[in-house]
Amino acid sequence: MLDATDLLSDVFGFDQFRPGQAEIVEAVTRGENTLAIMPTGGGKSLCFQLPALQRDGLTVVISPLIALMRDQVRALKAAGVSAGCLTSGNTEEESDAVFAALREGHLKLLYLAPERLAKTATQDMLRRANVSLIAVDEAHCVSQWGHDFRPDYLRIGQLRETLNVPLAAFTATADAETRAEIVTRLFDRQQPTTFLHGFDRPNLHLAFAAKNSPRKQILDFANARRGQCGIVYCGTRAKTESLARALSEDGHSACHYHGGMDPEDRRRVEARFASEDGLIVAATVAFGMGVDKPDVRWVAHADLPKSIEGYYQEIGRAGRDGAPADTLTLFGADDIRFRRQQIDEGLADADRKIADHARLNALLGLAEALTCRRQTLLSYFGEDAQPCGKCDLCETPPKTFDATTPVRKALSAILRTDSWFGAGHLIDILRGQMTDKVKARGHDQLPTFGLGDDMTKHEWGAIFRQMMGHDLIRPNPDRHGALFMTDKARAILKGEETITLRRDTITKTAKGPRVRQLVSEEDAPLLSALKAKRRAYAETQGVPAYIIFNDKTLIEMAQSRPKDLDAFARISGVGAKKLENYGAGFLEVINGAEAALPHPARRKLAGQDAGDLFDLLNEAQTRLKCGEDGTHKPLSCSASQLAKLAELRPRDQMAVEHLLGDRRAERFGQAFLDILAQA
Numbered sequence: 290m291l292d293a294t295d296l297l298s299d300v301f302g303f304d305q306f307r308p309g310q311a312e313i314v315e316a317v318t319r320g321e322n323t324l325a326i327m328p329t330g331g332g333k334s335l336c337f338q339l340p341a342l343q344r345d346g347l348t349v350v351i352s353p354l355i356a357l358m359r360d361q362v363r364a365l366k367a368a369g370v371s372a373g374c375l376t377s378g379n380t381e382e383e384s385d386a387v388f389a390a391l392r393e394g395h396l397k398l399l400y401l402a403p404e405r406l407a408k409t410a411t412q413d414m415l416r417r418a419n420v421s422l423i424a425v426d427e428a429h430c431v432s433q434w435g436h437d438f439r440p441d442y443l444r445i446g447q448l449r450e451t452l453n454v455p456l457a458a459f460t461a462t463a464d465a466e467t468r469a470e471i472v473t474r475l476f477d478r479q480q481p482t483t484f485l486h487g488f489d490r491p492n493l494h495l496a497f498a499a500k501n502s503p504r505k506q507i508l509d510f511a512n513a514r515r516g517q518c519g520i521v522y523c524g525t526r527a528k529t530e531s532l533a534r535a536l537s538e539d540g541h542s543a544c545h546y547h548g549g550m551d552p553e554d555r556r557r558v559e560a561r562f563a564s565e566d567g568l569i570v571a572a573t574v575a576f577g578m579g580v581d582k583p584d585v586r587w588v589a590h591a592d593l594p595k596s597i598e599g600y601y602q603e604i605g606r607a608g609r610d611g612a613p614a615d616t617l618t619l620f621g622a623d624d625i626r627f628r629r630q631q632i633d634e635g636l637a638d639a640d641r642k643i644a645d646h647a648r649l650n651a652l653l654g655l656a657e658a659l660t661c662r663r664q665t666l667l668s669y670f671g672e673d674a675q676p677c678g679k680c681d682l683c684e685t686p687p688k689t690f691d692a693t694t695p696v697r698k699a700l701s702a703i704l705r706t707d708s709w710f711g712a713g714h715l716i717d718i719l720r721g722q723m724t725d726k727v728k729a730r731g732h733d734q735l736p737t738f739g740l741g742d743d744m745t746k747h748e749w750g751a752i753f754r755q756m757m758g759h760d761l762i763r764p765n766p767d768r769h770g771a772l773f774m775t776d777k778a779r780a781i782l783k784g785e786e787t788i789t790l791r792r793d794t795i796t797k798t799a800k801g802p803r804v805r806q807l808v809s810e811e812d813a814p815l816l817s818a819l820k821a822k823r824r825a826y827a828e829t830q831g832v833p834a835y836i837i838f839n840d841k842t843l844i845e846m847a848q849s850r851p852k853d854l855d856a857f858a859r860i861s862g863v864g865a866k867k868l869e870n871y872g873a874g875f876l877e878v879i880n881g882a883e884a885a886l887p888h889p890a891r892r893k894l895a896g897q898d899a900g901d902l903f904d905l906l907n908e909a910q911t912r913l914k915c916g917e918d919g920t921h922k923p924l925s926c927s928a929s930q931l932a933k934l935a936e937l938r939p940r941d942q943m944a945v946e947h948l949l950g951d952r953r954a955e956r957f958g959q960a961f962l963d964i965l966a967q968a
C-alpha cells in the first residue's frame with residue numbers, strides 16, 4: 290500500500306497533516322466505517338481522497354454540491370489523480386469520458402450527485418465498478434429535520450449494504466441529534482468510528498462593531514483590503530444591491546447575489562466568484578452552500594446574522610486555505626429587534642421559538658462580549674480555550690463600567706409606562722425631554738422623568754442595545770416592538786445583581802480599520818507578480834486561480850523565494866504534478882528568466898533525496914569525463930541513467946554495469962559507488 294505521508298506530499302503537496310486528519314485517514318484506509326465531524330475548512334476532502342488513493346478499487350463520493358464536486362475533480366486532475374463526476378451539470382463528452390475511465394478500471398474517485406442514486410442504471414453500474422469505499426460529504430443532508438435535507442440521501446444506507454463496502458461520512462454539523470440520525474440512516478444504527486474535531490479556526494480574525502454609519506464602516510473595511518476577495522452578508526435583498534453599487538463606485542470589483550435573482554444570473558455570479566481574483570459579493574445567506582473558494586480573504590456582516598451557528602458558518606467561508614483572513618460583524622438595536630420579530634412572527638411552534646431566541650441570545654452574548662471573542666465562541670460549541678490574543682477584544686480590551694444604576698432607571702421607565710413604548714420614547718422620558726408625546730401622555734409626571742439627563746441620547750441608545758443584547762428587555766411582538774422586561778432582568782431591578790456594560794462602543798467609533806497585509810512590504814511586489822503568473826496560467830487553462838496554487842502557497846513562495854526546483858518542491862501545496870507543470874514558470878518569476886532549467890529526468894527527482902544524489906553523481910561524472918587524469922576519450926552518462934542510479938542505488942560494480950554497460954561502469958563505477966555508499 291502507498292504510504293500516506295508520501296501521498297500527502299507527492300500528490301497534494303502538503304508536508305504535514307492538519308490536526309485530526311491523520312487519524313481519520315488511517316481509519317478510513319483500514320476500511321472502518323467512520324463518521325468525522327470537522328468544521329468547514331478543516332480539510333475534510335483530503336480524509337477521503339487520500340484513502341481512495343491508498344485503497345484498491347474505486348471510491349464513490351456522494352455530495353449535494355455540484356459546483357464543489359466539479360471543483361474537487363478539477364483539483365484532483367490537476368494533481369494527477371484519475372477522478373470524474375456524474376452530475377446534471379455534465380456535458381455528454383464529460384460523462385462519456387467518465388464511463389470510459391470506469392470501464393478501463395483506472396478511475397480512483399467518482400463523484401456522484403445523490404439524485405443519481407435513484408436510477409437503477411447507476412446502481413447497476415456501481416455494482417460492476419469494483420467500488421471499495423463510499424464517502425459521503427455533507428452527511429447531515431440525511432437528517433429530515435435539518436435545513437439541508439436531501440431525500441436521495443436516504444438511499445445511501447441501502448447502497449452501502451448492497452455493495453458491502455465501508456462508508457466514511459463527513460459533516461460540519463456537530464449537534465447530537467443530527468449525529469444520531471446519521472448513524473441510524475447511513476450506518477444502520479451501528480456506531481461507526483467517530484471523530485469530533487475542534488472548531489477553532491485560528492487563522493480567522495474575529496471582530497464585531499456596533500453600527501455607526503454602517504455603510505461607511507463596510508466601505509472602510511473593504512478599502513483596507515483592496516484587491517482581496519470578500520463577501521458582505523446583508524440582511525435584505527435590497528441592501529445587497531445598494532452595497533454592491535456603493536462598493537463598485539468606490540472602485541472595487543463587486544456584484545450582488547440573492548435568492549430573488551433568476552437562476553441564470555445567480556450562476557453567473559457563482560462562476561465569477563469562483564474564478565475571479567479579488568471580487569466582492571454582497572449577498573444574502575442564499576450565497577452559501579457550495580461556496581468553496583479557499584482564498585476568500587474576508588467576510589463582513591452588514592447586519593447581524595440570525596444565530597450563532599449561522600454566524601460561524603458564514604465567517605467560516607473566509608480563509609479556508611489556512612492563510613490569515615478577517616471578519617467583521619456589524620450590529621445595532623434595530624438588528625436585534627428585527628431578529629426577535631422574525632422569530633416571534635415565524636411559523637415555528639412555541640418550543641422551537643424558545644430555542645431560536647436562545648440561539649440568538651448566544652450570538653448577542655458574543656456581540657456584546659467583554660472578553661476574548663474566540664473563547665466566547667468556542668465555549669458555545671463546548672470547547673475550552675485560552676484567550677486568543679488576536680481578536681478585537683484581546684487586541685483592544687473594552688472600557689467597561691458598572692451600569693447597574695442606568696439599567697435600573699431604564700427598567701423602571703419601562704415598568705412605569707406599562708411596557709407600551711419603544712426605546713425612543715423611553716429615552717425621551719429618561720432625559721426629561723418635553724416632546725409632544727411626553728406631554729400628551731403626562732409622562733413628565735413620572736418619577737423617572739429626567740432621571741437620566743446625565744447621558745446623551747446616543748449613550749442611552751447604546752445602553753438599550755446592550756440591554757437587549759443581554760436579554761434583559763425584548764420587543765413585544767403584539768405591541769409593535771414596545772419593550773418589555775424579561776425575567777432575567779428582575780434580579781438587577783431588585784438590586785440583587787449588578788451588571789457591567791461597555792462604554793467604548795457608545796462614545797467613539799472603533800479605531801480606523803487595520804490594513805491587512807498578507808506579506809511584508811518587501812515581499813509584496815513579488816507576491817503580486819506571482820499572482821499575475823497564476824492568473825495567466827488560470828486563464829489559459831480556464832480554471833479558477835486557486836486550482837493552480839492557493840494564496841497560502843503563493844505567500845510561502847514570496848517569503849521563502851526558492852532558488853531551484855528542489856526548494857520549490859518543499860513549499861506546502863506543491864505536489865509532483867504541479868511541480869512539473871508550473872515549477873519552472875514560477876521560478877522564473879522569482880529568480881528571473883536566466884535560472885537554468887535542469888533535465889526533465891532530474892526534474893522528476895526534485896524535492897527528494899534522490900535529487901541531491903543525482904547532483905553528486907552528475908558532479909562526479911563531469912569530473913571524470915575524460916578519465917582520472919583527463920587524457921581519455923570523453924564519455925558521459927545520460928540524465929536518465931543518472932536518475933536511475935539515484936533511485937535504485939546499486940551497491941556493487943555488477944549492478945552498476947547492469948545499469949550503465951561496462952564502458953561507463955569502468956570509468957565511473959568506483960566514484961559512483963563511493964557516493965552511493967555514503968548516501
Ligand code: ADP
Pocket residue numbers: 303304305306307310327328329330331332333334335583609610611839861
Ligand atoms: P472542508 O473541510 O471544508 O471540506 P477542504 O477539504 O476544502 O475543507 O479543505 C480546506 C482547505 O485546506 C483546502 O484549500 C485544502 O487544500 C487545505 N488543506 C487540506 N488539508 C491540508 C493540509 N494537510 N495542509 C495544508 N492545507 C490543507
Ligand code: ZN
Pocket residue numbers: 660661662663664676677678679680681682683684
Ligand atoms: Zn481573543
